[in-house]
Amino acid sequence: VQVAFVQGGADSQPTLPGQPKDDGLVALGSLFYEPVWLFYREDVARRRLRRDAIEGLADLRGWRLNIGTPGSGVPNLMTRLFEANRVDSSSVRLRTLGETPAVAAMLDGRMDAVVFASAPESLLVQMLLQTPGIRLFDFAQAEAYSRRYPFLSPVTLPRGVVDLARDLPPRDVQLIAPTAMLVARDDIHPALIQLFVQAARSIHGEAGWFQRRGEFPSERSLEWPLAREAERTLRGGTPWLQRYLPFWLANLIDRMWVVLLSIVAVLIPLSRIVPPLYEFKVRSRVFRWYAQLRDIEESVDDREDAAHRLLARLDELDARVERLTVPLSYADELYALRSHIQMVRGRIVRAAPPAAPSTPVSPQTPVSSEQTNP
Incomplete structure (x- = not known):
């Protein structure tokens, strides 16, 4: 696996705030909020607490609470929240069913409360928000939770956002939300990081129940060091060369x-x-x-x-x-x-010296015999 979606706070061995992890992974950015939805039955609250609403996690002692399947991230998160509220986990009757079976059990009365972290577009969330007799827990101390746990962010479910005509919810609800992060191995190619961040911006950059347009992807609430190429893309946006040239050519020029x-x-x-x-x-x-x-x-x-x-x-x-x-x-x-x-x-x-003239040989007069003989 080269790239994965990771829920904030899912690591069973968290590091200290501000201390980056050194496990060969880098973050490409946070993508969206995954609020912690704690739904419970109003009749159970009236029977156990003599009131309709839960005021704190300490009120869950003795409740049948489903915290999700092991490895889903929610069990580790709830363990931390219980410890912060000085609630012994053994005092709560914890269950580890999947989300759908747990919701069915709560609706049938076999479960008192369920908790899971999910985007608001989840069908289970949409259904439970509109189900009579089911109430959503209000994290009144959301800001305090976010200060103690950097991977958590305080978010508000606005009044009427579920159904304006029925005014659901009837009041603002404070929630805590880890962020879903895109995490990759630190040896991934920088060009792929750039493509992943651009795709994340086009998919998760719109407005939603808990974020405004352009808020995600973001550099906030990261538990791993942000990759250098991801930081450059998040801050600089799409390089202008890619608006006019093919990706491979623009990326080559950009790196050269x-x-x-x-x-x-x-x-x-x-x-x-x-x-x-x-x-x-x-x-x-x-x-x-x-x-x-x-x-x-x-x-x-x-x-x-x-x-x-x-x-x-x-x-x-x-x-x-x-x-x-x-x-x-x-x-x-x-x-x-x-x-x-x-x-x-x-x-x-x-x-050059002139050539010496050659001396012509004169013909000799033949000597007569009379001259030679006296």
Whole structure:
């Protein structure tokens, strides 16, 4: 189970007020009031108390009282209330029937009173509020109960809210009400928390017998620490991005804005550094050959380097430069280098010593035999 509805005060081992529980659970908000309805038979009150109404929980000594099935939350709550009123639970004839069988038993006279926590829309609550001879207990000390038990809230059942024509109830009735909470495991995904809180607002945000419109879901009366994402959604409402974008995209952007801001903060200074670095890298492709070109030019006056060797080195340099590629915006740098290569080539040619003229061989006059023989 990842998410559950939990009634306030249902934990059998409550923590101290203001001390958060540490059991791997977080609250997503309180959803609605679940008032404690204590219905009893008027005839039993007249017979036992000599009056029509119960004035306090101490009057229930000796009564047959149904407190609900074990684990429903009401037994633990009633145990605390009895202890607060110094009533020994053994002095009350407690029963643990379900709500429907208990109500049927009370109507048949086999049960004196029933107590359960439920929303006012419950059919059993609606029926008992309009049943003659059945009265609802008025928690006159509701404010005091709420101060001693933070999970309880004092609520008022307004006069005539059940039936205006019949004026039911005939007077305001004070009740105590734990709140139903939406509780989840602390490892639940934040996106799901946001969806649950939004769904709770659309379902439980309307007005009712005990709350005004927009009062729930709420951060009040929580027994577990409120999840951070639930707190953000409760206070901020639906993110405006979700009004125009799909949920998955809006949620992604909403969670990535910190990263995006960090990226922008890094890109702003980089936008000033990267262009000069790029320009230097491109121009260095061209300028790196000037070192060799200057070395060749400085060797022109060196008599030890023959012109044909310098021209060979220059031809090799020129061939490499021809294979060089640069962006069009830097083509002028490349063509300037090639023109400088040609300029050095011309200087080498001009500085080369002129070739020595070849001496033509004159034809020798044949020697006659008369000249050789005296």
